[in-house]
Amino acid sequence: MTVTATEPTVGRRRAPRGSARRSIVAAATELFARRGYEATSVQEIVAAAEVTKGALYHWFGSKSELLTSIYRELLAEQTQRLREIADGSGPVEERLRAAALDVVAHTAEHADELTVWARSAHLLDDEQAEATRRERRHYHDLFRDLVREGQASGAVRTDLSATVMTHAFLSALGNTHTWFHPDGPLTFAEVGHQLAELFLGGLRPPGPEPEPPHSPEPAPGRRPAGGAQRSRRSPARRNP
Amino acid sequence: MTVTATEPTVGRRRAPRGSARRSIVAAATELFARRGYEATSVQEIVAAAEVTKGALYHWFGSKSELLTSIYRELLAEQTQRLREIADGSGPVEERLRAAALDVVAHTAEHADELTVWARSAHLLDDEQAEATRRERRHYHDLFRDLVREGQASGAVRTDLSATVMTHAFLSALGNTHTWFHPDGPLTFAEVGHQLAELFLGGLRPPGPEPEPPHSPEPAPGRRPAGGAQRSRRSPARRNP
Amino acid sequence: MTVTATEPTVGRRRAPRGSARRSIVAAATELFARRGYEATSVQEIVAAAEVTKGALYHWFGSKSELLTSIYRELLAEQTQRLREIADGSGPVEERLRAAALDVVAHTAEHADELTVWARSAHLLDDEQAEATRRERRHYHDLFRDLVREGQASGAVRTDLSATVMTHAFLSALGNTHTWFHPDGPLTFAEVGHQLAELFLGGLRPPGPEPEPPHSPEPAPGRRPAGGAQRSRRSPARRNP
Amino acid sequence: MTVTATEPTVGRRRAPRGSARRSIVAAATELFARRGYEATSVQEIVAAAEVTKGALYHWFGSKSELLTSIYRELLAEQTQRLREIADGSGPVEERLRAAALDVVAHTAEHADELTVWARSAHLLDDEQAEATRRERRHYHDLFRDLVREGQASGAVRTDLSATVMTHAFLSALGNTHTWFHPDGPLTFAEVGHQLAELFLGGLRPPGPEPEPPHSPEPAPGRRPAGGAQRSRRSPARRNP
DNA sequence: TATGAATGAGCATTCATTCAT
DNA sequence: AATGAATGAATGCTCATTCAT
Incomplete structure (x- = not known):
């Protein structure tokens, strides 16, 4: 629910720029390592990263592109x-x-x-x-x-x-x-x-x-x- | 692809005893190696082994048990x-x-x-x-x-x-x-x-x-x- | 069978918001009552509700959760x-x-x-x-x-x-x-x-x-x- | 494995006449009551009754006939x-x-x-x-x-x-x-x-x-x- | 820069039943 | 009076991906 801001922000922004991408990568890395790539669903990644599916597909073209990026x-x-x-x-x-x-x-x-x-x-x-x-x-x-x-x-x-x-x-x-x-x-x-x-x-x-x-x-x-x-x-x- | 009869049969008898298990293992080994375990469906295995899904599940409790057996x-x-x-x-x-x-x-x-x-x-x-x-x-x-x-x-x-x-x-x-x-x-x-x-x-x-x-x-x-x-x-x- | 549009739509828009859930519940209620819960397949429900399986599982975690909801x-x-x-x-x-x-x-x-x-x-x-x-x-x-x-x-x-x-x-x-x-x-x-x-x-x-x-x-x-x-x-x- | 003989038998018979039928009925009754008829598979019944599927279908024409008999x-x-x-x-x-x-x-x-x-x-x-x-x-x-x-x-x-x-x-x-x-x-x-x-x-x-x-x-x-x-x-x- | 409802093809698995022996 | 390997159709469910907003 709460997102720790890593840089000062103003107004009603909930998280800093690019933080979604970062938390996706972090969550995916952790889940892929623990359960395996195939056994980890996109749904689980976005839940762990506290973002939506749309956000993931905004930053990465596909699940495998996410893996490749890492x-x-x-x-x-x-x-x-x-x-x-x-x-x-x-x-x-x-x-x-x-x-x-x-x-x-x-x-x-x-x-x-x-x-x-x-x-x-x-x-x-x-x-x-x-x-x-x-x-x-x-x-x-x-x-x-x-x-x-x-x-x-x-x-x-x-x-x-x-x-x-x-x-x-x-x-x-x-x-x-x-x-x-x-x-x-x-x-x-x-x-x-x-x-x-x-x-x-x-x-x-x-x-x-x-x-x-x-x-x-x-x-x-x-x-x-x-x-x-x-x-x-x-x-x-x-x-x- | 080809099925080698290991003993002479007559009429429309299906196949010699135990041959189903053997052909399942052979087909699964080949497919798992070529395409990977997760990318190989049970359907593909039984098609290649020329048996039914029921036969596979008669001999193996699950897809993963088949892998483990091998x-x-x-x-x-x-x-x-x-x-x-x-x-x-x-x-x-x-x-x-x-x-x-x-x-x-x-x-x-x-x-x-x-x-x-x-x-x-x-x-x-x-x-x-x-x-x-x-x-x-x-x-x-x-x-x-x-x-x-x-x-x-x-x-x-x-x-x-x-x-x-x-x-x-x-x-x-x-x-x-x-x-x-x-x-x-x-x-x-x-x-x-x-x-x-x-x-x-x-x-x-x-x-x-x-x-x-x-x-x-x-x-x-x-x-x-x-x-x-x-x-x-x-x-x-x-x-x- | 018939789908009542509750608000005017244009073009090929699918259906009004939330209507999928409603038609799933309606179809499931009717089918469960007529044929019984176990004798009604998810496939039949989605066919009657004119939605896809994915939509049903988007709204309900399982067939039994659908029953429970009702x-x-x-x-x-x-x-x-x-x-x-x-x-x-x-x-x-x-x-x-x-x-x-x-x-x-x-x-x-x-x-x-x-x-x-x-x-x-x-x-x-x-x-x-x-x-x-x-x-x-x-x-x-x-x-x-x-x-x-x-x-x-x-x-x-x-x-x-x-x-x-x-x-x-x-x-x-x-x-x-x-x-x-x-x-x-x-x-x-x-x-x-x-x-x-x-x-x-x-x-x-x-x-x-x-x-x-x-x-x-x-x-x-x-x-x-x-x-x-x-x-x-x-x-x-x-x-x- | 062992079957309690309810009447004296001789020779190498392992169980008295009709005992298969009786143990099927007993096992089915118990399982149906505990888990429900639909949720109990024929396989589970024969396992509990310590008989084979063939034996069950020898005595009862179908699963529902077994229920009806009871x-x-x-x-x-x-x-x-x-x-x-x-x-x-x-x-x-x-x-x-x-x-x-x-x-x-x-x-x-x-x-x-x-x-x-x-x-x-x-x-x-x-x-x-x-x-x-x-x-x-x-x-x-x-x-x-x-x-x-x-x-x-x-x-x-x-x-x-x-x-x-x-x-x-x-x-x-x-x-x-x-x-x-x-x-x-x-x-x-x-x-x-x-x-x-x-x-x-x-x-x-x-x-x-x-x-x-x-x-x-x-x-x-x-x-x-x-x-x-x-x-x-x-x-x-x-x-x- | 997202949202989230919806897709649709595909998945592993179950199951009552059959039948040659 | 049984055996047990095999059937085959159906089942509930998953999942990466899309798209109107």
Whole structure:
């Protein structure tokens, strides 16, 4: 019933400009994550967002466009962050490590949205699927190119496909929603760091090695932002 | 489309006993894989299976029970195979490697069903979800115990959680449906072997190593059955 | 069949506002009364009301909610009438008699709806049943309190429970649908008056009585409105 | 699973002759009473009776024939009892009283079946409805003739129709299932006696009376058999 | 920048009944 | 005297979307 105004307004306006769109996105994200895209009706979204159906269709052309919007915003942000890391100046091993940790941090921050996407992307019609697929592909290529750069420099094993290694890491992280439970013994941040460590370790060329370039511990004090708390539903997030 | 008579019949007898159930499962598996569980109607299933709706509901309590049945059969088979490998007599490194390759082979053989499951498991009601979750958990624990055995023997690094490592490998394989394309440069078998290799390599304790206990190549001549061809739709399966 | 436009429209405008709800209620009442609640399908209702299923479910959450709505409106009206009589100023005998005759009149006017209710109330789910049960109970208590007032004043025998006497009268009237036939020798109004007379007579304390306070005849000229004609299907209503 | 043998059997027979039929009737009666005829599926009946569908259709031509069977057996018994009372030798007042009390007793004994009938009779197809209607009508006429005999003898008021008075009493009793609750202050036997008393009192001619021919109390020691306990579900049956 | 009544095709599911064995 | 797989038509209901206001 009541709407919290986030900016000063005058007169008889009940909510600030664009707030309807924002509350629709927030409600949809939460519901899609909890119940799934298909199991959430437009009616439920508008009820949770405290707007009418007409308002939703004013801002979004369809239910699937709403889903796509949520994901594309997320992807754009993540791509931007990755690009900055990849374009950095340090040695490739360091940039690779930074990239992996950034994926962990971003996954932690947006677990809900990413869960929704993983479960529902296949339901989109061809047009919308194509658009997001291209952007997602772009993100993947950015990461893979970093791996390839590592291969060229000798830091990464060359007997395995950079594509496969990239997908392996991204999949392992993107699947945490199917098994991670916040009440378990590890926080999401810890799990993420272990996954990054496992990935980075797996990249090293097989055979005798002179010096491990980094310590295998989760590096206390370097935890990525948002790593410890991540979801509206379970701020702690420890798992088995 | 075609109905194979498994025993000779005379007159206008409908079909051999139990054939209705079988054709329902076959039709549902194919349709769920191609179009998705939610996008496939019961009407379409019975049309493809050439039975009536009543027959479907005679054998399965609901559409979701049909989905669950398909998955549970698959999981039971996979669990049985893993148990035999885990209970084998060789050194743990070899059993771990065999287990990983078996997961690859099984994933290749049943990619369709596993894709369906990955996309639709979250739609099940609590009761059905609980039953399969328990069985799935059991399968996971079997694999994880092998990893733990490796940790105890010194073959596997101990600075990472066996649970996390197990999930990482299973997730990487279970997610191939989101990116693998049969027209790409690698067959599914090759991708699978690379994933196994990456996983096995990542398990090794960090630091100097005397002798790599196994060659990193995909082990020619040992390819698991069904590894090279996997799906009704794309027997070759090469990917980018 | 025919649709009466209640306001002038132009072009291909569908129908005046709120008319959909009204025609749904009218069609449902008629069909439920003629064929029974369970034997009437939602499809038949919307066809008769010349609306779509969606419109019906826009206004009513379910078929049973539609049934409940019809009855609750009826009950509210009847309760209101009874309250006015009970709160009147005359002697209790007169108010009791007026109340009984009002029940007769109301039953005559709404025989169809009441028949439907008597036959189908037990099919409702607990939630809906509870709501109407409470209102129905309220109506009953209003009548019973009048009987109790009569007992306190000495006009009504005290050796029998006011609750039981009230139920007896209401049941006798509410069951007329099982046996009354309009082609019989008595009109419904006559039957109703006899029932009221029987009830009122039964209330009198047993033993010698000085003066019968009212004539036992059906009181010509005082027939309640709608008593003589009651149903779309049988305007006359005489019975055996 | 286990069936209690009601008569000695030999050999490998699992249940006595006709026991399937009996358990079907028992299960159907119980389910129809609790959930309603329409809301009870044939599947539920055979599950409760521990027989198969085929067995049910072996003994009964249809679901409605099963319903009809239950009621006709009951009606035959009740009619037989009433006939014996009506054909008795005492004065008409006494026979009338005995008849009323017998209806009370019978209603108490078979409340479940009678409830089913009251709710579901209207669902039968014309053929079955006609058969039972004739028998029910016969029962009613037997009672009404007793009332008429009372009118002829001067014991019963003649200003009201014997038909109407009979229906009033039978309806009041037949409707107890809609309001009587076993936890209330009165037992079903007490309610029944009050209803009989109210009815009998209402029959007396209006105006001065010399001697009340009977005491208004529920006549302790004369309670009809079965009056105190009646239903599988609520042996006590007290009501508000 | 909304509103909300209405659409209409589609959905999963139920159910009394049949019949070859 | 039963079995139980199969029928097939019907049922109540959902839902993303539209559009006059």
